[in-house]
Amino acid sequence: MRASRLLSLLILLQLRGRQSAEALAREFEVSVRTIYRDVEQLSAAGVPVFAERGRHGGFELLGGYTTRLTGLTRGEADAVGLLGAVQAAAELGLGEDAQSAHRKLLASLPAAAGSGAQRVAERFHLDPQSWYGRRSPPPALRPLAEAVWSDHRVALRYRSWKGEVDREVAPLGLVLKAGDWYLVAAVDSDVRTYRVGAIQSIAVRDEVARRPEGFALAAHWADAVARFEDRLRSRAARVRLSPLGWRLLHEQQPSVAATAEAHAAAPDAAGWRDTVLAVEQGEQALRDLLRLGAEVEVLDPPELRRALAEEAARIVALHASH
Incomplete structure (x- = not known):
């Protein structure tokens, strides 16, 4: 395992240049002390790696050094x-x-x-698009990709839920998730996410975009998605689910289902089980529960139960009129 990490460390230094011990520790999910020991091991093996002290310091290979130890398993x-x-x-x-x-x-x-x-x-074929999600790429995507690659700041006009806003940002990366593109960008000392399809206009600046030290797009995205989902589903609903309702919940919202399983009571004679669901605020909670049809009964809070009953009544009235 350590030999594999040493080789990966060597290749990473060759590809990326100077890297701080903290950034390398995050990359390999080990302690900073372990990184120092690994670098000492590489030096003992004759690899010309040196350390630069200071705020922008780190480990770096002597100029011109390359390795051919890149064979694939x-x-x-x-x-x-x-x-x-x-x-x-x-x-x-x-x-x-x-x-x-x-x-x-x-x-x-x-x-x-x-x-x-x-x-x-x-x-095997990878298709990141959602079903019925075929669409043209957003107009801002190509210029954004060029700005990300060349490390240039961009000025955006962005349509948020509050209306259109103007932002000047330092683009850090683009992420394709479930068929939609997202821009991860630094705004002052914060890192934010923008849906590329909501960008109304873009102007690429001559000013260079500074990347936060040790920023790793994949790690940031995974953490941001987890935090976003936790924040979004900040409300709890007590419900009863039929066996089919449980299966639908696992298919539609796996992370919610996993948490609900931990709070589930023993099944009754018909197989229904009480549990607690993490739901969103407002209408979205109603829309998510409607996807489960008659396989879910909301017990609490009363306002959500009432809203679900009213929506079901409207559906019945609409279809009974013909």
Whole structure:
């Protein structure tokens, strides 16, 4: 395990240049002390890695040093076939380049490994779009991608739930989630998320965008999504769910279902179980519960139970009139 981490550390320093001990510790999910020990091990093995002290310091390889220890394991070579996020590359304007790079990567692998990677590519396909979610990429996506890549600040006119607002931000990355693109950007000392489809206009500035030290897009996104979901579902509803209702809840809202299972009571004679659901504020809670149909009964709070009954009555009245 440590040998694998040492190799990964060496390759990371070669690819990214100077990295702080704290950033490397976050990357490999180890302590800062472990990173210092790993660097000492690399130095003892003859790798010319040196430390630069100070606020912008870190570990760095001596200029010009490269390693060829980049051979792929059989499993890694097979996984190459899953690297082609074709739709995302196409929307960013990199479709042909991504396909060309993928072909060259396959061609560079040893014969046995290359055939395995090709086999995976022929049998597994990644489609990030939601059902019925086919749409054109938002107009702001291409210029945003260029600004992200070139590290330039951008001025945005953004349509939020409060209305249109103007923002000047330092773009840090783009994320494709469930068919929608999101911009992660630094605003003053904060890092915020903007839905690219809600950007009305964009102007790329000449000013360079400064990235926060040690910022890792994937780690930030995972943490931001978890915090957003917790904040969004800040309300509790006591409900009864039928066996089918439980199955629907697991299919539609897996994270909510997992929490609900922890609070579930024993089933009654018909298999219904009481539990507590984390729901959103306002109408969204009503819309989510309606997706469960007659397989859920809201017990508390009374206003949510009443709203669900009123909505059901409107549906009955609408369909009974014909």
